[in-house]
Amino acid sequence: MDAARTARDLDAWFAANARDLPWRRDHDPYHVLLAEFILQQTRMETGVRYFHELLRRFPTLRDLAGANERDVLAAWSGLGYYRRARNLHATARRIVRELGGRIPSDVDALEELPGIGPYTAGAIASIAFDRPATSLDGNQIRVLSRVLGLGRPSNKQGGRQVRAFAERLVATASPRRVNQALMDLGSTICLPDRPRCRACPLAASCRSAGRAWPPRRKEGPAPGERWTAELWARGGRVWLTPPRGKGLLGDLWLPPMRPARASDPSDGIRHVFSHKRWHVATLRRHGTPTGKGRWVSMEALRGLPHSALTRRLMAWALGGAPAGHAVWVTPRRATVRRAGTGTATGSRSARSKTRLR
DNA sequence: TAGGCGTGGGG
DNA sequence: TCCCCAAGCCT
Structure with a gap:
């Protein structure tokens, strides 16, 4: 060439x-x-x-x-x-x-x-x-x-x-x-x-011009996890907890989150990461939260490290689902695919990464 | 080296 | 709805 x-x-x-x-x-x-x-x-x-x-x-x-x-x-x-x-x-x-x-x-x-x-x-x-x-x-x-x-x-x-x-x-x-x-x-x-x-300016000399590559091999969905967000809202503010320091979204402020229990509500939001998907049940709480945290308004949120998930959960807590985001509702006994199950046909890293070595 | 690590837009 | 991403890096 x-x-x-x-x-x-x-x-x-x-x-x-x-x-x-x-x-x-x-x-x-x-x-x-x-x-x-x-x-x-x-x-x-x-x-x-x-x-x-x-x-x-x-x-x-x-x-x-x-x-x-x-x-x-x-x-x-x-x-x-x-x-x-x-x-x-x-x-x-x-x-x-x-x-x-x-x-x-x-x-x-x-x-x-x-x-x-x-x-x-x-x-x-x-x-x-x-x-x-x-x-x-x-x-x-x-x-x-x-x-x-x-x-x-x-x-x-x-x-x-x-x-x-x-x-x-x-x-x-x-x-x-x-x-x-x-x-x-x-x-x-x-x-x-x-x-x-x-x-394309390179078409005349390109050795693949006019030809498409074969379709990528498909992979199954990222493994799902069920979480529950406990949402206290008061006077336009939502109770957030400080960064945990490690792991996914560990640097950021979020509402209190815990693994979902079977008795938790099934309504909530779906938040998709590159390597996993979370179903976050939204549980409206009343009374006084315990533990470390702060009451944060949408305005004050801009001064705190936070994730898009924080915004979505706060929007839910302050007035229902934000426009443009689907709210998922599942039957009580719905199951969520766990890691390692489902229809995955290849390694996740092979899907979208093009690396040289 | 394969997997962890976000998000919002487009097909 | 669901899947695929899009100017990678680190361990």
């Missing part, structure tokens, strides 16, 4: 089709770093909203480093994968304390920082500093695997070939433009299931 030609085609396409994204206007290293943390496993539309909000609250790297972790988590609330927020904060502190406040332009130095892996290091080095580093995310891996005619990127041979070709590309043309062009191409043209090959 001709890397020079591919890079040239990508460059020309990008010049006319690049998406207008905030951190692309100045390539400020802090803006790029912030965006890359946010965009790990996150949709662009959602990411852009949080990018503006986090930048508003923490205008500079030093502001972020000087903030309380709790305030960073509060600003991150609703975005998910909350460890990213702690890693972002820890990385900002390390850069300010140990590196004089200067974000490294070197991939190896970047990868030393918490929350920065091979992809993010390469993305920062190339986009912020135009250094010749690869940034192989799911999009790039898919695009290059197709260009090279390798099929679904699962085998090690394909991984090495993709990496080698990506390295030739960033050595040939502006790494900043090549990497972002590949990302944009992957998210707008070279789509996972229905590639729009007629609109």
Whole structure:
């Protein structure tokens, strides 16, 4: 495959089709770093909203480093994968304390920082500093695997070939433009299931042009768990308990939760994570709650680290189900699939992860 | 290395 | 409704 030609085609396409994204206007290293943390496993539309909000609250790297972790988590609330927020904060502190406040332009130095892996290091080095580093995310891996005619990127041979070709590309043309062009191409043209090959600038040389990959093997649903949320509401406020410190949503404020008992009500909400699904029965409580906690209004919630689940449960407690979210109602004796049962046909990790090695 | 770790949108 | 995600990282 001709890397020079591919890079040239990508460059020309990008010049006319690049998406207008905030951190692309100045390539400020802090803006790029912030965006890359946010965009790990996150949709662009959602990411852009949080990018503006986090930048508003923490205008500079030093502001972020000087903030309380709790305030960073509060600003991150609703975005998910909350460890990213702690890693972002820890990385900002390390850069300010140990590196004089200067974000490294070197991939190896970047990868030393918490929350920065091979992809993010390469993305920062190339986009912020135009250094010749690869940034192989799911999009790039898919695009290059197709260009090279390798099929679904699962085998090690394909991984090495993709990496080698990506390295030739960033050595040939502006790494900043090549990497972002590949990302944009992957998210707008070279789509996972229905590639729009007629609109693709690489179609003439692509070894998979016009051909779709075989359908993915399906998997069963994520294992379900039943929980019960105990909801005290008083004067527009709901009783929340502080972060437990570990496990799923462990960094966040939630209403008191416990494993469901058979006698609990069957109405509630369904909250789906990437690896499990919770059925949360909503139990309205009266009287005075015991244990650690606070009465929190929707307004005050913004200052506390919390999950989308917290918002949904509070909305339920304060006035019924929020619009747009289905309330599930099951028969008294309904059963929920437990982990390890059901119709799973493959490993969960094999479904959506495209990794190289 | 496989599994843990969120969320809201789209087919 | 249900399934699939979407610019990964860490252990």
